[in-house]
Amino acid sequence: MSRPALEQLSAEVRRGGGAAIREAEAAIRCHEASGLDAYIAFDAEAARRQARAVDAAAARRDDPGPLAGVTVSVKDLYALDGYPLRAGSKRPLPAWPEGFLVQSLRRLGAVFTGKTHTVEFAFGAVGLNPNTGTPVNPWDAGEHRAPGGSSAGAGVSLWEGSARIALGSDTGGSIRIPASATGVVGFRPTTGRWPATGVVPLSTTLDTVGLLAHTVEDLRHAFRALDPLAGYARGTADGKPDGVSGLRIGVPASGLWTEADPGVAAVAEGALAELEAAGATLLSVDVPELDDAGDRYFDGRIVQPEFLGFLERELPEWIPLLHPIIGKRLGAAREVRAVDYLAALDGRLRLSACVHERLASESVDLLATPTLPIAPPPLAELSRLGAYRDANRLMLSGTCPASMLNLCAASLPAGLDGDGMPVGLQLMGPSGDDLLVLARAAAVEAVLGTNLTRLGTPPRIAEASRAGERG
Secondary structure, eight states, X not given: OOOOOHHHHHHHHHTOSSHHHHHHHHHHXXXXXXXXXXXXXXXXXXXXXXXXXXXXXXXXXXXXXXXXTOEEEEETTBOOTTSOOOTTSSSOOOOOOOXXXXXXXXXXXXXXXXXXXXXXXXXXXXXXXXXXXXXXXXTOSSSOBOOOSSSTTHHHHHHHTSOSEEEEEESSSTTHHHHHHHTOEEEEOXXXXXXXXXXXXXXXXXXXXXXXXXXXXXXXXXXXXXXTTGGGOOTTTTSSOOOSTTOEEEEEOSHHHHTSOHHHHHHHHHHHHHHHHTTOEEEEEOOHXXXXXXXXXXXXXXXXXXXXXXXXXXXXXXXXXXXXXXXHHHGXXXXXXXXXXXHHHHHHHHHHHHHHHHHHHTTOSEEEEESOSSOOOBGGGGOSHHHHHHHHHHHHHTTHHHHHTTOEEEEEEEEEOTTSOEEEEEEEEOTTOHHXXXXXXXXXXXXXOOHHHHHOOOHHHHHHHHHHHHO
């Protein structure tokens, strides 16, 4: 399933010759063959119309843009013209206007394939949605495993070949979690770097919008095309990445390592050992803010009141419709006092300042941890609400500290565990250093390899390919 890099693809489309419609037709065929249920709505004819318009612009010698012909799946938390917006709920929401990220992609020549599944109102990390369906993680040929949430269909859409870029949102980890669970690359930008307009909010304090892709280089190409600040990049951030030689990677003494499943930790440690052999410097660092930030996230004094406040103001009729896995976890939000909410906001800012001072004083370029402490669980193990809550907390525990500390963070495939499930390596950097973190992540990828070279092809994708050949 090897395909050209996005930069090569868009260059070919811009030269003319119908490359955009060929790419769209390939995406449609892949979607029809996969059976992975990545999408709540997929519109082949709309994708064809967009692709033909891009090709027509190229034929007229009008530059359709640096993302010309790139297929994009859109999380069903985003408004997308021509599609209903459900946000994973039991019925469509009132009409919302498209926002920054969707409009920017349109302007740059992207082709939208459809809306991917999300956890109901993005309030969950496992990826489970009893209302609209739960996508199938392609790495387990026998069991239906969690795809990671809340951007549940994002990574699955990439593997099925129906999209080259997937739009997600990340509050406590909802881009990085599915990236790790499905073996792709995901990046949480600095909070507020990109406007979250046109996206149903979960937490006005922590929400970010961002991208998933197969490779860091593909994600980096898209990020630079979209990012208003890319022209002001410093150092190596906007050019070719330096190698990892001399890169200072902090390995924190933290529960993010010690509480991870031993098999998961071993895979992440193995990836770091390869980076060290290639010239990176691994530093044991004490970063107590990571564990403190995780505890503060789970005390529920920021996300839950902000989410409930949004529902009560904008969508009160949806509150009685919430599935119990969402509604029961939201019940305690009304008990959070205003003074405690404000104290939580202030505490987050103070913790963020402390961790940034620590990174600067110890000259650490990146912090590295496993993205998830556990393998994506089979859905059959989550039938009890208590089991779901435990899994949800675990899947958030590796990523929510970066969100609370306002770090930007990427998840890259580190390898497969003993059961053949992907393990992600999370790389965290200072607020505002998005382009630099992506450049360093690209250097890491150059050592470890892309997801296809490091992990291989997921069993369900390989089987669908063989079935297509037989057909």
